[in-house]
Amino acid sequence: MGFEQSFSIVSALVKDFQANEKYYLSSDYSEIDVRRDFIDKFFATLGWDVTHDIQKNPYEQEVRVERLVQVAKAQKRADYSFYLAPNFRDVKFFVEAKKPSRNLENADDFFQTVRYGWNATTPIAILTDFEELIIVDCRFRPDIGNILNSKIERFHYTDYLNEEKFRKIYHLFSHEAVADNSIEKYADALPKPKGKALKKGLFKGGYQSIDEAFLLELDEIRESLAKSFKKNNEHLSSEELTEATQRVIDRLVFIRFLEDKLIEPHHYLSEFGDRKTAWEDFLLTSRSLDAKYNGIVFKKHQIDSHNIIEPDDKTFSFICEELSHLNSPYDFDKIPIHILGSIYERFLGKIVNATGKRVTIEEKPEVRKAGGVYYTPQYIVNYIVDNTVGKLIEGKTPKEISKMHFADIACGSGSFLITVFERLLDYHKLWYQANPKQAEKDKCVFVDDAWRLTLLQKQKILLKNIYGIDIDQQAVEVTQLSLYLKLLEDETTATANDTWVLFKEKLLPNLNKNIICGNSLIGSDIFEQQTSLPFTKSLSRTSFGRGTEGGLDELKLKPMNFEDVFPEIMNEGGFDAIVGNPPYVNLVAIPADQRKYFQKKFRTCKNKSDLYSFFIEKALSICKNKNYKLGYIVPHTWLATDSFSLLRKLLLDEEKIEKLVELGFGVFKKVVVSTLILICSNDNKRIEVIDKKFNKKFETDSQFWLNDNYHIDLEFDKEKQKIFDRLKVNTTTLDKLILFTRGIKTSNDQKFISRENSDEDYKKLYRGRNIKAYRLDWEGEYIWYRPDLMKKKVGSLPHSKELFEVPEKLISQRVNSSMQLLVAYDGGQNYFLDTTNVSRYESWDKKHSLKFILAILNSRLINYWYTNKYKMPTIGLYELHSIPVKVIDFNNDSEKTIHDKISSLATQMLTTKKQLQQAKTESDKEYLERKCDSIDKQIDQLVYQLYGSTEEEIRIVEGNIK
CATH class of the missing domain: 1.20.1260 (Ferritin)
Known part of the structure; x- marks a missing residue:
């Protein structure tokens, strides 16, 4: 129904209300009456199937209309909840109806309306008696003291006759508009309401989600x-x-x-x-x-x-x-x-x-070290579950599904398992609705024109299909609690009592064999490697998996064998699907004895790999050999870094990757990590690459990435590949000309770093953030360089003064969210922290000028190669050393000339950057900035010439890097 037709029908409703206004505003005219005569019809004209003339299936109705339910003299549920197919889980907006004789401008009705929306996380709601329609702000915590301030807009029913005003309502609440995200757009444009912030202290009011x-x-x-x-x-x-x-x-x-x-x-x-x-x-x-x-x-x-x-x-x-x-x-x-x-x-x-x-x-x-809790947004959970469990149960009968097993082996609070359970319940409801004879045979109940699952049926689904493991007992408890809440979500006093009284069954099943407190990665065989370290059952724990006597603490470590805990499932071949968000913990942060165990136990363990790699390997090992699905959200790092080459080899050699979904940065609040979704299954000849909006980018042969180090490039295109191939011609890797190492790790920055230069042991210090292209920005810090004291703490990396006190060296930033190479030159014997990479003087092939190497690393061409190959903010040694560098034939006059020109321009750039730092006037700064740009362009042109780049390749590089 278009706007014109909608406006015409609503105008007729207005005239009807006007003609009988006295009666409609009397106390005799009830809420049920106004809903039937006006409000239902009003929203029907906006394109919503309020009376379910079209959407007959109760499980697939976009408008849920509540009957009046009175409890303790208070209506408990919103009158109308609006959804958008096919998502019948997330409410788009609520409508709270009242009878016209009631004054809507009262705190109780506003509080009730805001409470509905705020708890369901819908930004706005409607409070209406048809005579008035009030748009209410539900974004923040309801506070009865100032709840009337949540009114955004008010319309009198005569306003519906004003085409401009009704158009405002239509373009916000019509089915067509809501499908175009009108609610979200409207809410985004709203100012943050004025009011007191939520204060510290038990239960203070204020604006908060x-x-x-x-x-x-x-x-x-x-x-x-x-x-x-x-x-x-x-x-x-x-x-x-x-x-x-x-x-x-x-x-x-x-x-x-x-x-x-x-x-x-x-x-x-x-x-x-x-x-x-x-x-x-x-x-x-x-x-x-x-x-x-x-x-x-x-x-x-x-x-x-x-x-x-x-x-x-x-x-x-x-x-x-x-x-x-x-x-x-x-x-x-x-x-x-x-x-x-x-x-x-x-x-x-x-x-x-x-x-x-x-x-x-x-x-x-572990949370403090990780920088926060990595809670997975629901839209990502939905995608993973839909593409794993959802795909596996498609077309199956409840009997067939009852033999399937789905798990999250690092379940946390149970967010993935809740969603798996929800999908199973939804699927069963729809299946029985489409198969009424089997529904009756399986003892479903027919209520309100729909076949519904009994509580006992839902219990069986939970017990047969859902499994979870976490090393944290509190997490196990919360997961069980969450699943219980989901189990009871649609129950009532009557259905609960039927189960309890008629069937003599308790309402909640025992989940102790489904949701287990244990260590998914470590089995009891860890104690077989204990030769020098004692075994302890100490309840006093000083660190993860460690006892106070220095041995492994079994009660903390919680080793677990899947064959012992889930014998029937493992005897049948394993789980059908595993989903989740595994822990991201670098191998170097794990105690030494556990590292030793992982190195022995996991094929993918290498250098500085991560627990999430082992979770992927473990999950694959406990899934069925055929017709399984694995869905994880993991960091982007495994695609290209050397530490994960064995994981890539496993996944690519055995054709396990089905889909890779790029999510990029910003998925986890307050945590800077680029992530992707990995979907695995068996025998995948093709791999789909999907963007963050879940649109397909491209599809490639699963053997495509079987290259030297199994690098996976999600930005593949033919033009870029030509540039990459060009950079392989007559080049070597950077490590053949010069090696880098990480800077100083003090073990105690507070002790060793200060702004005072007390004696000769204090050295000028730079951090990663002080490193810019061709420039060092000193912040006045010194390091008390006492390697002997630093070494007393495990994990320190003090190096020796010979690394720093050399005639010249190169420094690169180690962490850079732009993923750009930033390399500076140091001729002042300065010291650098471990947020930098420092060149090793003795490794330098001195035929090639250090300033030549500096210019190559800062060039557009090499930055294009680097940012497209390694899409991650950490610039590690492997990645740095793998950069393709043109080896100069010094007997070739042309190449020697280019080498010398680049070195000379790099010297000019260093001088100009220093002058720019010292410039006082704006005119001087502008001139020097232009000069830097000019030198940069000259260097880039020489680098293109050196590597043999074509005009088309140069155009691509120049357009890619800004």
Whole structure:
């Protein structure tokens, strides 16, 4: 339906309302009436199938219309939820309807509307009684005190007759507009609302997204509980406090979920403290719910025993009161389970640290070192699951699917497993809807014109199909919790009671054989290599996998054999699909004995490879030989760096790569890493390369990248290949002319680096960020160069003064987000940190001028080659040494002349760059910048000539590098 027709129909509705306005505005005219007579028709004119005349399948309807459900005198669900096919999971916007006699400009209705949208992460919603239509801002945490400020725009029903005003509504909320991302575009253009920011301190209001707000709230609850527990139980360790506080939080969240989903008919949290203390009521309720629900959440724990003195009643009462339905802005009926997963993933990144009587909340060491938690965005999880599990179950019957097994062997909070479970449930629903006879035979229930899975059927799917492993017990607990939430998502009081009363079945299955706490990479055979190091079961852990006596700590390491834990699956050939986001941990950061184990155990282990490489290899080894799928999001680094050549060899030689999806930077917030999606299966003769928008870039033969080092280039094109081939002609690699090494790693920068030059041991120091092309920018730092002291700490790399105190050397930046080569010249015997690469004077083939090499490395041609071959911000030694350099035949006058000219121009560039640094006036700076550009161009032309580049190749290079 186009705009003109829509405008005509709405105009007729307006005239009808006008003609009978007195009746429609009376208290006799109900919400049900106005929905039927006006609101349904209004949105139908905007192209939505509100009455489901076309979209008959209840599982594939873009508009979900809720019947009025009254609980404690409050309607619990939004009247209309709008979706876009084929995504019936993520709401685009809500509409909350009221009867026309009610004044919409009231805080309760606004709060209710914002609460729906905020919890579901939809940016805007509509509050309407047809007489008025109000667009409400739902981007930030609802605060009853200023909730009326969330009004963005208001339309009176007479405004619908104004073509310009109605066009505004049409182009925002019509089906056609929403499909064109009108909601997102509108929200992006909105200013950030004015208001107080969320302050530190339990449960302060303010503007914040649902995940940020709830995470902060959970953090504060954890800290408050931990301090209260510790105050009354000084003997509790950090591990015990971490576990105890999480179990309490899990129970509180789960109870709120049961309340908001209407699975439990009354509100527990608001009643804690009515009979006994809030804590005693909480424990009594836990025991009662455990009898009904089973599962890890309410399972007896140390918090239920008399060995732990309860937390301060005032503290716990306040927590329960603020989290209760009466005071909390959170609606667990609306919060997507994957959003809860993202919150918990970050929550798991911190632990309780208890020292004496003091309690603090700190990041786990591995999280701190990684720079944050790598939580995978849901759209990427969806893509991976759809292209692995989704492809495997396509066209299969529920009976066939029941024999399949899907896993995440580093599951974290369970985000991938939740989505796998969701896809399985959705597939079963649609399959049974299309096969009603089998649905009846399999004991599905027919409700509201749809065949629905019983809770027992969903339990069986979960138990038969879903498996997860994580080394962190808290992660295992959260994964189980998340799967339980997904299991109960569509249940009601009635269906839950049917399962409990009629079938005598507990509502939650035991997942202890499905979701395992263990080490996916390390088996019990690790102890076979222990000769000098003792074995210990010490509970006092000083580092990952280490005991206090210096041996391996089995309880920390948690070795696990898949054949022992999943015997039936492994006897049947392995898993059908493995998905996930494996840990990114460089091999050098792993304890030596584990490194030794990995080197022996994994074919892909080499130099500075990474745990994610071993996870890929392990996953492939425990999948079935045929008709399997592997889907991982991993860093981009494995495509080209030497450390991953064995991984590339494995994947390419055995034709395992099906798809590579470039994601680039920015997938993980606050973490600078370029990533891609790897989809593997068996016998792939062709490999698809897909861009970040999930559009196909090109397809190539799986043998295409079987080159010297199995380099995989996702930017392949014929023109670029010609340039690459040209650079192989009569060239050698840089390491044949000069070698580089990493700069100084002090082991303690705070101790060895200062701005004071106290004695002769203090040397002028430069970091990677101080290195520019042909230029060093000193920031006034010195290094107290005492190699003898630095060496006392494991991991230091002090080198010797002979590396630095040489007549001349080259320095390259080691980390550069632009991935550009930046190389400087040093003739001042300066010192450099390990964020740089430093040339080794003794390795230099001195026939070739160092300034000649400097100019080659900074040239456009070599930068084009480098940035297209190694798309990563870290410029390692292997990558640097592999640069193709033209070896000059000094008996050839032409080549010698080019060499000398380039060297001379590089000298001029160094002088000009120094003058530019010292320039005082703008006119001097502009002149010197132009001179630098001119010298650069002259060098580039000589480099093109030296390498024999054609005009077409030069055009491509010049157009590529700006």
